[in-house]
Amino acid sequence: MSTNLTDRGSTRPRGATDDHPLARTILIALGACFIVLFLVLPLVTVFAQALKNGVAAAMDSIVEPDALSAIKLTVIAAGIAVPLNVAFGLSASWAISKFDFRGKSFLITLIDLPFSVSPVVSGLVYVLIFGMQGWFGPYLREHDIKIIFALPGIVLATMFVTFPFVARELIPLMTDQGRDEEEAATSLGASGWKTFRRVTLPNVKWALLYGVLLCNARAMGEFGAVSVVSGHIRGQTNTMPLHIEVLYNDYQFVAAFAVASLLALLALVTLAVKSFLEWHYADEIAAIHKH
Numbered sequence: 001m002s003t004n005l006t007d008r009g010s011t012r013p014r015g016a017t018d019d020h021p022l023a024r025t026i027l028i029a030l031g032a033c034f035i036v037l038f039l040v041l042p043l044v045t046v047f048a049q050a051l052k053n054g055v056a057a058a059m060d061s062i063v064e065p066d067a068l069s070a071i072k073l074t075v076i077a078a079g080i081a082v083p084l085n086v087a088f089g090l091s092a093s094w095a096i097s098k099f100d101f102r103g104k105s106f107l108i109t110l111i112d113l114p115f116s117v118s119p120v121v122s123g124l125v126y127v128l129i130f131g132m133q134g135w136f137g138p139y140l141r142e143h144d145i146k147i148i149f150a151l152p153g154i155v156l157a158t159m160f161v162t163f164p165f166v167a168r169e170l171i172p173l174m175t176d177q178g179r180d181e182e183e184a185a186t187s188l189g190a191s192g193w194k195t196f197r198r199v200t201l202p203n204v205k206w207a208l209l210y211g212v213l214l215c216n217a218r219a220m221g222e223f224g225a226v227s228v229v230s231g232h233i234r235g236q237t238n239t240m241p242l243h244i245e246v247l248y249n250d251y252q253f254v255a256a257f258a259v260a261s262l263l264a265l266l267a268l269v270t271l272a273v274k275s276f277l278e279w280h281y282a283d284e285i286a287a288i289h290k291h
Contacts, residue, residue, distance in 0.1 A: 046264055049257035061247075061255035062262055066235045070243035070259070076151065077226075077239065078219040081158040085215050086208070089166025094200070097174035098182060111167050114160055122160045123228025126153060149231030154239065157225035162218045169211035170204055177203055210274060217270045221263060 050058045061067060092111060096104055114122070128134050130147040140147060147153045181203070185195040201208075223241040230237040234246060240263050247256035 043264055043268075046257055047261050049253065050261040052257075053254050057254055058258040058261070061252075061258035064255070066238070067243060067255075067259055069235045070238045070240045071262070073151070073154070073237070074220050074239045074241075077154050077158050078216055080155045081162060081219050082212060082216050084159060085163045085166050086212060088163055089170055089211060090208070092167045093170035093174050093204075094196070096171055097177075098179055108171075111164050111171075114162075114164050119157075119161050119222065119224030120228055123157050123225035126156055126160075126225075126229050130156075148229050149233065149237055151237075153229035154226050154237065157229045158219050158222050161222055161225050162215045165215040165218060166208065166211035169207045169214070173204055173207045174200070206277070209277065213270050213274050217267050220266055 062071075092107065095101070096108060127148055130136055130140065130153065132141055132148070134148075139145075147156070181199050182195050185199050186192075190198070221241060222239075223245075226239055227242055227245075230239065230242060232238060232242060232246070234243075238246060240259060244256050244260050244263070247253075247259065
């Protein structure tokens with residue numbers, strides 16, 4: 001004798017979202033607990049420790065000369081690395097999504113390389129290449145060029161750990177959009193630059209913006225690779241993460257958390273901007289992805 005769902009009192013098959021209310025409640029509770037324990041609570045702790053001795057003490061720690069030097073260096077390094085990564089990300093995404101060529105898979109693998117290589121290892125590689133005892137050490141020493149323990153080395157290390165972010169935002173979208181619009185523009189006589197500016201760029205501007213925001217946040221918070229190539233020269237080559245470590249190791253906990261709170265605030269602002277853009281331009285973004 002056969003038994004169907006209707007015989008059991010159900011009028012339709014159970015859908016994928018028709019989970020038991022208890023299961024939904026447990027999953028939501030677990031997710032909320034993880035967010036509170038691993039995101040909200042650490043952030044609250046950072047700001048609470050920064051304000052432990054009052055707002056004035058926290059501000060004094062931020063405007064202290066070494067802290068200002070670290071903030072300035074962090075902004076400069078990110079300001080150089082992010083635009084260069086944008087240029088690379090756009091070029092690599094355009095080449096991978098719009099053209100077929102030998103070595104495309106290898107190029108994609110190289111783009112993903114920083115995700116699998118420890119930042120400390122990448123910093124050591126730069127020391128091996130550009131350090132005074134490295135491959136180009138004698139030439140750099142002869143021409144008085146400083147890369148390691150100077151701004152160029154910090155920028156190179158920052159670029160290495162952040163360059164996949166823009167490309168990885170753009171490649172899937174540009175591949176999904178295909179080549180039809182660019183080929184149509186070219187057939188109508190548009191140049192390559194005009195096609196990119198009038199057709200490709202408007203279609204990927206939101207993915208590009210997300211990539212820039214993520215890349216900038218990662219660049220400002222980078223520690224491992226920059227720690228190796230910076231030399232930890234206080235007031236000269238310490239970025240914000242390195243300055244926080246120095247303060248913490250010197251038992252200046254309030255000052256360390258004050259600078260850390262500024263770094264966390266920058267990350268929160270980045271997230272807020274991203275969320276605002278997603279909300280304000282939701283229809284346009286959905287239309288671009290649908291298209």
